[in-house]
Amino acid sequence: MLASPPALLQATDLRCERAGRALVDGWHLALHAGETVWLRGANGSGKTTLLRTLAGLRDPDAGTVHRPSPLRYLGHANGLKDELTVLESLRFAAQWQGLPHDTPGLRAALEHFGLGRLGSRPARQLSQGQRRRAALAPLALPQPGSVWLLDEPFDALDDAGVAQLVALVQAHAAAGGATLFTSHQTVPALSARAMALGEARA
Numbered sequence: 001m002l003a004s005p006p007a008l009l010q011a012t013d014l015r016c017e018r019a020g021r022a023l024v025d026g027w028h029l030a031l032h033a034g035e036t037v038w039l040r041g042a043n044g045s046g047k048t049t050l051l052r053t054l055a056g057l058r059d060p061d062a063g064t065v066h067r068p069s070p071l072r073y074l075g076h077a078n079g080l081k082d083e084l085t086v087l088e089s090l091r092f093a094a095q096w097q098g099l100p101h102d103t104p105g106l107r108a109a110l111e112h113f114g115l116g117r118l119g120s121r122p123a124r125q126l127s128q129g130q131r132r133r134a135a136l137a138p139l140a141l142p143q144p145g146s147v148w149l150l151d152e153p154f155d156a157l158d159d160a161g162v163a164q165l166v167a168l169v170q171a172h173a174a175a176g177g178a179t180l181f182t183s184h185q186t187v188p189a190l191s192a193r194a195m196a197l198g199e200a201r202a
Helices: 047-055 086-096 105-111 128-138 158-173
Strands: 010-019 021-031 035-038 062-066 071-076 147-151 180-182 193-196
Touching: 010 047, 021 047, 021 062, 021 071, 021 180, 035 047, 035 158, 047 071, 047 147, 047 180, 086 105, 105 128, 128 158, 147 193, 180 193
Parallel strands: 035 180, 035 193, 071 147, 147 180
Antiparallel strands: 010 021, 010 062
C-alpha cells in the first residue's frame, strides 16, 4: 500500500484563544497538494485568528503547526501604501515574499486582474475593488507547491474580479499548490471542500 503524500501544511491538536476564551480547540488539518478548502464559520468564530496562527503570525495557545511548504497569507487589510504606485506596491510585495519581481512578470500579474493600465497610478486613487485586486495581484506570480491562506479574498470584488481570482486558485491547485480560504459568500464557480470551524479534518 502506497503511503499518502506528505501534507503541505499540517496542524495538530491546535488551540487558539482570544481574551482567555478558546476559539478553536483540538483542531486538526492536513492540507495536501491540489486541495482547495473553504473554511466556514460565523463572524467572531475565530477564522481570522486561526488563519493567522497557521501562517505563523501568532503562536498557537496549544498544539503544533508544521509548515514544510512556502506560505502566502492575505488578510482582510489590503496592505497597500497610498503613496506607492500600483506597480511599486506589487514589486514591494513580491520582494518581501521572495517572489519573482521582474517588471514584465509584474505587469502580467496586474494584467490578470485588469490593472495593466493602472500600474503608474498611486494606490490612494484606486477604488475599493481596484485596491482589493491590487492586493491579490501577488497571487498571479508563480510559486508552485505553496500554500495560500486567504482571509475573505472575494470581498469588494465584482463578478470579473471573482472570476479572475477563481481562475488563479484553480491554476494553483493544478500546479500542486493548496488553498485555505474564508468567505462569507458562496462561490459556485470554485470547486472547494467546505470545512466548518470546529470540524476536525485530517
